[in-house]
Amino acid sequence: MTETLGQKSWMTAPAAAAVMDALEARGGRDCVRVVGGAVRNALMGRPVDDVDLATTLDPPAVIEALTAAGLKAAPTGIDHGTITAVAKGQGFEVTTLRRDVETDGRRAVVAFTTDWAEDAQRRDFTFNALYADREGRVHDPLGSGIADARAGRLVFIGDPAERIAEDYLRILRFFRFYAWYGKGAPDAAGLAACAAARDLLKDRPGERISKELLKLLAADDPRAAVGLVQETGVLGVVLPAVGGLEAFENLVEIESEMLFECDPLLRLACLLPADQIAVAQTAERLRLSNAERDRLVAAKGQGLRITSWMSPRESRRAVYALGAQTFHDRVKLAWAASNRTATAPQWRGLLALGDSWRPPAFPLTGDDVVHAGVPKGPMVGDVLREVEDWWIDHDFIDDKFSAIEKLKAVAQGMAY
Structure with a gap:
């Protein structure tokens, strides 16, 4: 099944064109196509950020083709067929078509192929198994990816349990993609498979868990998805110490109504209990950076109470004691916990003071x-x-x- 997108600017841009020209000089016309997210987003009318490429050339041939064209080739994932091509300062992941030979839920042994349909079968969701050639024709080897993308249907390829058994992190990706692209009720079979396999996430590396979790929380409105994560028991696996969802839901609503930029780390803070020890342990479990850990612990600190009726003088004392970032975080968390929209002007006033007032240095030594x-x-x-x-x-x-x-x-x- 094919559909024509037309030649999009992200496909005809000089950097992308240079990489595709280099590969086609070695492998011929249609040896390379744009794959996955860029195609999906274009079909859904969403912005396209990254352009990933799939090719019938094997990794050594990819490296030779890029080098011959004067482009940089970095073997960033060569064992799995991925080479990062750099053209005009921009990076593109170029991955050889492949099929899984062996998987254990953590890593896969792959074999390279020249069959686009075979490559599509090993991917996670139908709307990610889409390929666009240089003329803008979208190729849908599975036959349902285009329709699912347009409808916002998140559907595992084949048997959901089998796809999850190949890579346990697909459980979190199901909820992440639902938060970003899903419309209507989630796929029942996929949801049930995620719930049944949730304990498989317990031994996954913390940094992989946190990467998926923060991407999920970065969606414009992840409330429905996070609700599903909790209902299926997955939230209790990835965040053993969990607070309530009410403050999290309020924060998302506040960010939307006040046109604040969404803050995934602060949204995560809302999901954690008011216990700095538990927060620090969670940050360690998720292998967050030191800066992220320190910000979470400070945001969830006890003691100095933030209220909407603080006077300017009290607010300045708080900014001086906490620092601007922690004050800002605690104001938003207190606002979300209060669930009182009538006091929005006061909360916004506190944020404005924290952003504009710079504490003076104590004059004595x-x-x-x-x-x-x-x-x-x-x-x-x-x-x-x-x-x-x-x-x-x-x-x-x-x-x-x-x-x-x-x-x-x-x-x-x-x-x-």
């Missing part, structure tokens, strides 16, 4: 304390903290002289 007569040692820090507390209480007074006078008064009252 340890040397100032020593010069005031306090002997070197632990007492210096105690005095400095007491004066800083006074400075904060006075709303970060911009008067170093007054701070020094306060320092002298504190120093005189200390027993050394």
Whole structure:
């Protein structure tokens, strides 16, 4: 089955054309086609970001063809037939057509082929098994991919249980693709297969889990998909410590209504309990980066309470104590937990203050304390903290002289 898209700009762009020209110079016309996401998105009227290519050439021939054309060829996944071609500073994954020889749910042993239909059979979902040639003709070896893409139907190729047994991460991809592209009710057979196989995700590498999870949470509105992840028991497998869904759903709605950019990591924070130890353990389980872990733990911290009725002075104290990023995160989390749309202007005001106000630097140092007569040692820090507390209480007074006078008064009252 074929359908014509026409020659799209992402296909005729100089960089993509250079790679395809290089491959066709070696393998002839139609030895290379655009595959997967770019074709699916074009059919669905969605933006096309990455252009991946499939070819009948084997990896050594791909490398030779690219090199002969003066293009860079990086063997980024050569064992599975993938070479990254670089043209005009842009990278393209070029993968040889293949079939699975052996799979164990974690990795696959593949054999290369020149049969487009055979390559299509080993893919995950019907709307990802689509190929477009340089004239813009879409080839659908399975016969249902084009219709499924246009209808937003997420359907496993063949038996869902068999596809999942080949790669356990397809469980999460089912929900991720549903969040991004699904319309209407999910495919019942696929959903049941994901629920039945959920425990197979327990021993998958944390970084692979987090990659899929954060991609799912980056969808414009992943609420229905996340609800399904919870209902099937998959959420409890990938996130052993789970809070409720209400705050998560509220955050997605707030981001949509207020035209905020969606924040997958903060959405993840909403799904976690208010327990910094559990959050840190989850971050370790998911192998998040140190920066991501620290942001999650700080966002879910206890103590300083954020409310919609905080005064500007209280808000400045909070920004100074927490830092702008953590203040921003805690405001959004508190807003989502409150579920009170009537206070939206106050919450937005807090966010605006956190974005615009830059905490001043405390004007005194340890040397100032020593010069005031306090002997070197632990007492210096105690005095400095007491004066800083006074400075904060006075709303970060911009008067170093007054701070020094306060320092002298504190120093005189200390027993050394």
